[in-house]
Structure formats: structure tokens, C-alpha cells
Amino acid sequence: MNCYGVTKLEWFRVMPPTRETIIQHLKDKGLKITPQRLAIIDVLVEKGDLHPTASFIHEEAKKKDNKLSLSTTYATLNEFSRRGILRMLQFDRMENRFERNPEEHINLICERCGKIIDYKLPAAFNQNEVADNTGFLITDSRLEYYGYCGSCIHDKRHGRHS
Numbered sequence: 001m002n003c004y005g006v007t008k009l010e011w012f013r014v015m016p017p018t019r020e021t022i023i024q025h026l027k028d029k030g031l032k033i034t035p036q037r038l039a040i041i042d043v044l045v046e047k048g049d050l051h052p053t054a055s056f057i058h059e060e061a062k063k064k065d066n067k068l069s070l071s072t073t074y075a076t077l078n079e080f081s082r083r084g085i086l087r088m089l090q091f092d093r094m095e096n097r098f099e100r101n102p103e104e105h106i107n108l109i110c111e112r113c114g115k116i117i118d119y120k121l122p123a124a125f126n127q128n129e130v131a132d133n134t135g136f137l138i139t140d141s142r143l144e145y146y147g148y149c150g151s152c153i154h155d156k157r158h159g160r161h162s
């Protein structure tokens with residue numbers, strides 16, 4: 001434990017937004033809270049750390065609201081992305097994924113299994129400082145590290161293929 005009350009291994013965890021925060025966000029943007037949207041929000045709260053695809057979100061949300069169609073799911077996710085409630089991550093070699101964490105962080109992307117792990121930026125890294133030092137107006141950023149996650153490295157070492 002350090003003086004902030006967190007163990008060394010935990011400080012990098014990104015705190016996800018709660019269900020209430022997301023609902024408030026929708027209200028602030030003037031979006032209606034429909035049962036379909038709530039089902040999607042619940043999936044984002046429960047499984048958002050997976051950085052899920054639209055089809056995964058649809059499959060999971062359908063368990064909560066069986067009338068939810070894939071096209072409504074796509075439309076909702078697009079709307080949420082446009083309004084800044086979510087972020088769509090597009091990739092060359094894999095399906096689009098959805099990011100629920102608005103806080104600036106690094107996405108660690110496994111090139112073998114496609115897992116995406118959030119890594120909180122150290123406090124010493126300050127985007128405003130970058131802007132101040134360069135006079136550059138930052139409008140967007142996407143921080144990604146590519147490589148292999150711990151379990152893929154382990155599988156590789158033990159000759160498992162998937």
C-alpha cells in the first residue's frame with residue numbers, strides 16, 4: 001500500500017463509469033431512456049471492460065430485452081458514439097469495438113486473442129502540458145499499445161494454439 005491507499009498493482013486500473021453516470025450523461029444530452037437503451041447500458045456496465053463488439057453487445061442485451069434488434073443496437077451504439085457517451089474503436093484487422101471509459105488511458109491490445117486492457121495514465125502525463133508546450137490544439141487522441149496479453153504469452157510458451 002502506498003500513501004494513496006492503493007496497492008502498487010492497482011493504481012493503473014481505470015475506474016469505469018457507473019450505470020447512474022451513463023444514464024445521467026444521456027439525460028444531459030437530451031436522449032430518452034428507453035428499455036432498449038437501458039439493456040445496452042447494462043451490458044456496457046457489466047461487460048464494458050471487454051471493449052465489446054456491437055454483435056456481442058446485441059447478444060448480451062437481448063437477454064435483458066428480447067425485442068432488441070441488431071439494427072437498433074447498431075443505431076444506439078452509433079448515436080452513443082456521436083454524443084460522446086461511448087467511443088467506437090476502429091481497427092484494420094478486427095471488428096469495431098466499443099470503449100465506455102471516457103477517462104484518458106492506454107488500450108493494451110492483444111494481437112493474438114483481441115483482448116483490450118485499459119491502463120490508466122500516470123498523473124505525471126498531462127495532455128494540457130503537451131498542448132501548452134507546443135501550442136498544439138488537441139482535439140482527439142487514441143493511445144494504443146499492441147502486443148500479447150499475459151495468457152497468450154503463457155499459451156504460446158506451453159504450445160497451446162487457438
Ligand SMILES: [Zn+2]
Binds near residue numbers: 101117
Ligand atoms: Zn479502453
